[in-house]
Amino acid sequence: MPPMPPEERLSEAFDETEGVFANDEPIELKPSVEKDPLPEVDYDESFENPPFLSIMSAYLCLFLLVIFGHIRDLLRKWGFDKTMDASEFGNEGFVPLFNDFEAFYTRNVWQRVLHYWCHPLAGVPGAQIEVWDRKFGSFNENIRLQETKRHYLNIGSYNYLGFAENKGRCADETVQEIRHRLGTATASSRSELGTLRVHEQLESLVAEFVGKEAALVFGMGFGTNSQNIATLVDEGCLLISDELNHASLILGARLSGAKIKVFRHNNMLQLEKILKTSIVMGQPRTRRPWKKILIVVEGIYSMEGTSCNLPEIVKLKNKYKAFLYVDEAHSIGAMGNTGRGICEHYGVKPSDIDILMGTFSKSFGASGGYIAGDRDLVAYLKKESHAQNYSSAMSPPVARQVLASTQAIMGIDGTNEGQRRIRQLKINTRFFRTELQKRGYILFGELDSPVVPLLICSIAKLCAFAKTSLNNGLAPVVVGFPATPMLGARARFCLSASHTTEQLRWMIDLIEKFEPELGLKLSRRDRSL
CATH class of the missing domain: 3.90.1150.10 (Aspartate Aminotransferase, domain 1)
Incomplete structure (x- = not known):
């Protein structure tokens, strides 16, 4: 070699x-x-x-x-x-x-x-x-x-940002969490005995970082999608999905029981056509109005390297009074001048996105995921989400790693290492x-x-x-x-x-x-x- x-x-x-x-x-x-x-x-x-x-x-x-x-x-x-x-x-x-x-x-x-x-x-x-x-x-x-x-x-x-390393501030914080603070796991779900102070600190910091009112973190990125989409939509709702969406989004959509319609990747003409037809025709057979319409896209598509056409999607979402779910697994931390993802990359206000989802297994060098939105949305997820009530809480050292890497990206650690x-x-x-x-x-x-x-x-x-x-x-x-x-x-x-x-x-x-x-x-x- x-x-x-x-x-x-x-x-x-x-x-x-x-x-x-x-x-x-x-x-x-x-x-x-x-x-x-x-x-x-x-x-x-x-x-x-x-x-x-x-x-x-x-x-x-x-x-x-x-x-x-x-x-x-x-x-x-x-x-x-x-x-x-x-x-x-x-x-x-x-x-x-x-x-x-x-x-x-x-x-x-x-x-x-x-x-x-x-x-x-x-x-x-x-x-x-x-x-x-x-x-x-x-x-x-x-x-x-x-x-x-x-x-x-x-x-x-x-x-992407090189934080998955065994030396440096993030690694030191993680080791300290294991040795002198909370150990390796909570062995409980968040809704029972698994909510720790480090989780609350991380959620507050993530919400500030992505520009939303509140956030909720989970121990698994795949489960953040597959176990929460079914909490947001159900029978009588319409979910419109990009054809290249990740398997976790597809699984969550299928588990929800909502009607699923797919549009070609970044084809805004077809997306608008689906929105128009769905609103006019209503639900199959009964023709009643949909309880809600949710558009699901990704920030960066991991097999294509392309980004969603977020400005146009936001325009259509506002025009037809739909909701927008953006998966930022590959864009958060890696896109935008300060790492704040696809919204910063396109100059779109985070308030225009109803649900921002992301994972910590890429740019943050850890594991798990988050959902950020307004306080009412997060409060609802805390009560109804299967990932919140039945899955084990995020490991304390993993949460500490994400907390340290997020602080570095935001410059809170007092250095310019993240930037x-x-x-x-x-x-x-x-x-x-x-x-x-x-x-x-x-x-x-x-x-x-x-x-x-x-x-x-x-x-x-x-x-x-x-x-x-x-x-x-x-x-x-x-x-x-x-x-x-x-x-x-x-x-x-x-x-x-x-x-x-x-x-x-x-x-x-x-x-x-x-x-x-x-x-x-x-x-x-x-x-x-």
């Missing part, structure tokens, strides 16, 4: 007075969105389609994988091949717990990709990580782990995106999004990219169908403030090194400008 890039920090190489990298070409920092609004384009026009030859080769690859998959299934049935999937045995006479045929794609196609990037971590998920080499065996046997570690450049975790990290992340993101786009790669998302998906298109190229990256000391995340469209296989880079300019250049050079073999430059646009 080649030596890892040096630990020179990007902030040290950045000239504060000139706005350029030392000994390098200037990097233009464009004005914020409120001064330079995004053009109103349809979703399909905001993405560059791959060339026809790449599309045909991707379909051919999938066709061959399906053919060989059926052949291997026959060999497994006849006992000539051994399955790597979970399978039932010893249950003769009982109804099967799951339908094995439904796992055909995962068993024969997607499992090949999982083999290259499902590895257990052995160190802190910072700019560089230590990973155990994993040797796959049958899932009905023990998975064998070789006692060897490898070092990789970490470009796959959500540690330095936010600025560093923006510089890293714009530099990395600009350099890859100039070289002819198709990237999704907007300029300031720390999620940078690189379109690969073919599942075969996806496997080759994952294997080649790991063999050369790079640890990205690769994603394909069904998490993406059939032709949307991609490598997803998650940038962090802890990455240095040398690390980013090393990674770009590495991608360029094995690009001729893989053929990843699919863009046909003129990048000379």
Whole structure:
């Protein structure tokens, strides 16, 4: 494995007075969105389609994988091949717990990709990580782990601001919480004996940070969506969802019992059409008015790197008297000049958003989530939310970690460390995106999004990219169908403030090194400008 890039920090190489990298070409920092609004384009026009030859080769690859998959299934049935999937045995006479045929794609196609990037971590998920080499065996046997570690450049975790570290003020506060204050857990729900002073302090600080009257924190980010949406809407309500919303939002919508309608990603024309039709027609069969209409979107979409068109959504929400739920899992802390998320990024007042949701597992380097809104909303959730009444409360050291990182972002800790990290992340993101786009790669998302998906298109190229990256000391995340469209296989880079300019250049050079073999430059646009 080649030596890892040096630990020179990007902030040290950045000239504060000139706005350029030392000994390098200037990097233009464009004005914020409120001064330079995004053009109103349809979703399909905001993405560059791959060339026809790449599309045909991707379909051919999938066709061959399906053919060989059926052949291997026959060999497994006849006992000539051994399955790597979970399978039932010893249950003769009982109804099967799951339908094995439904796992055909995962068993024969997607499992090949999982083999290259499902590895257990052995160190802190910072700019560089230590990973155990994993040797796959049958899932009905023990998975064998070789006692060897490898070092990789970490470009796959959500540690946007670099707070997921084992040193510094946040880590020290967390250790003190365990040793001298409240230990590791409350072993109770918030509505019983699980509400601690640190929870109340965190909720007050989060509400101040996002600009709402009150907030409520939960121990799990996924559960914040899946267990609270059903508290907000129920039968007789209409929930309008972006087609690319996260699985937690989809699960919460299905559990609610509300009528669900889906609009194409960021397509404001279709969203308005759904609002108009739904208000005019009312509920199915009875034609009674909807009890409430809730629009659900995300700040940054984790598979696309795009942001919701928040200003236009707010206009439609106000025009048709609907409610708006914004999931800021990937945008809070990472977007906006002071890290206050998608509202600050677009210059939208937080008071225009009815429900602001976010997680602490990304920019804050911890776990859990929050919902912020007016006091009546939070009081209602405290009484009715399943996550509040039945789930275990957030662990005290986790709450202390979030409290310390939030104070750093807001500057309450007396330093400018939080703002330095936010600025560093923006510089890293714009530099990395600009350099890859100039070289002819198709990237999704907007300029300031720390999620940078690189379109690969073919599942075969996806496997080759994952294997080649790991063999050369790079640890990205690769994603394909069904998490993406059939032709949307991609490598997803998650940038962090802890990455240095040398690390980013090393990674770009590495991608360029094995690009001729893989053929990843699919863009046909003129990048000379």
